[in-house]
Amino acid sequence: MSKKSKIILAVVLLAVLAAAAFFIWKANAPAQQAGSKTVTVEVVHGDGSKKDFSIKTDEQFLRGALEQDKLAEGTEGQYGLFITTVDGETADDSKQQWWCVTKGGARVNTGVDTTPIADGDIYEITLTTGY
Amino acid sequence: MRSPSPRDTEKFGAGTMAALALMAGLMYTTQLALSFIPNVHLTAVLIVLTSIFFGWKAMCAVLIYVVLEGLTYGFGVWWISYLYAWPLLCTAAVLLRKNTSPALWAVTAGAHGLLFGALCALPYIFISGFPAALSYWISGIPFDLIHCASNFALTLVLIKPLSRVMARYFIPPVPIDTKK
Numbered sequence: 001m002s003k004k005s006k007i008i009l010a011v012v013l014l015a016v017l018a019a020a021a022f023f024i025w026k027a028n029a030p031a032q033q034a035g036s037k038t039v040t041v042e043v044v045h046g047d048g049s050k051k052d053f054s055i056k057t058d059e060q061f062l063r064g065a066l067e068q069d070k071l072a073e074g075t076e077g078q079y080g081l082f083i084t085t086v087d088g089e090t091a092d093d094s095k096q097q098w099w100c101v102t103k104g105g106a107r108v109n110t111g112v113d114t115t116p117i118a119d120g121d122i123y124e125i126t127l128t129t130g131y
Numbered sequence: 132m133r134s135p136s137p138r139d140t141e142k143f144g145a146g147t148m149a150a151l152a153l154m155a156g157l158m159y160t161t162q163l164a165l166s167f168i169p170n171v172h173l174t175a176v177l178i179v180l181t182s183i184f185f186g187w188k189a190m191c192a193v194l195i196y197v198v199l200e201g202l203t204y205g206f207g208v209w210w211i212s213y214l215y216a217w218p219l220l221c222t223a224a225v226l227l228r229k230n231t232s233p234a235l236w237a238v239t240a241g242a243h244g245l246l247f248g249a250l251c252a253l254p255y256i257f258i259s260g261f262p263a264a265l266s267y268w269i270s271g272i273p274f275d276l277i278h279c280a281s282n283f284a285l286t287l288v289l290i291k292p293l294s295r296v297m298a299r300y301f302i303p304p305v306p307i308d309t310k311k
Binding site (some may be wrong): 003006007010012013017018021022024025026076079096107109110114131 | 146169232235238259263269270273274275276279283287
């Protein structure tokens with residue numbers, strides 16, 4: 001096989017792998033739900049106190065719902081909104097505090113920008129200490 | 132001004148050590164400078180370049196870079212994956228360093244970008260189980276695709292000009308093609 005053929009083969013192989021990865025993602029992506037929905041957000045503050053918020057929204061992702069009710073604020077990071085303040089409490093970087101988002105107790109592996117929400121979803125946002 | 136004579140990188144002298152530290156600094160600062168664009172950075176092309184010119188000694192620069200990343204962003208679970216993900220690219224580049232085709236280097240860097248999410252998901256197999264690791268990898272695939280495309284394009288465009296600049300100062304252990 002000539003050097004040129006090897007290069008073409010390598011490029012094609014990479015393109016095939018990228019396309020396969022895309023289809024794996026597409027086939028497993030959580031469905032977005034359009035229209036009105038109600039999601040519940042339980043905020044667990046640094047002192048352990050809990051507060052529930054019921055958000056009625058047309059937004060499709062968690063970020064939109066949180067921002068609609070001005071429940072969370074943050075800074076724009078590489079992967080979207082990096083939450084710094086929830087329900088008026090700001091995570092203290094110097095104490096290694098951060099807001100952990102879970103759904104039914106399980107860690108959400110997507111950022112709030114790409115976490116789709118559906119009617120009846122329950123999320124917990126907990127002020128967590130330690131990286 | 133006349134350039135100094137190129138140094139032989141076979142020797143692990145002060146010049147080589149300083150150059151490796153500078154390459155680590157470049158990896159780190161360019162990553163910080165481009166951090167506002169998700170998964171677009173020059174780290175991959177710089178690791179390939181360092182591996183071509185310094186062989187296995189490039190691993191020192193890679194490890195300095197990994198430690199600097201941890202000091203900056205915190206030593207979270209993601210950092211554990213950096214301990215093998217970046218050295219893996221360095222290993223691949225050292226093994227392939229007789230290659231003179233920018234396209235093949237671009238494929239190497241692109242493949243590393245595409246696999247990066249899967250590599251970073253490995254610690255989650257032990258922490259949260261295989262399903263959690265799989266879900267972590269799948270949810271990050273869009274970012275892996277950006278990583279793959281940007282690594283491919285940046286390496287394709289930059290590997291030759293950067294090699295030419297490096298060749299003015301260092302003699303690589305394996306002769307490289309720096310012609311335009």
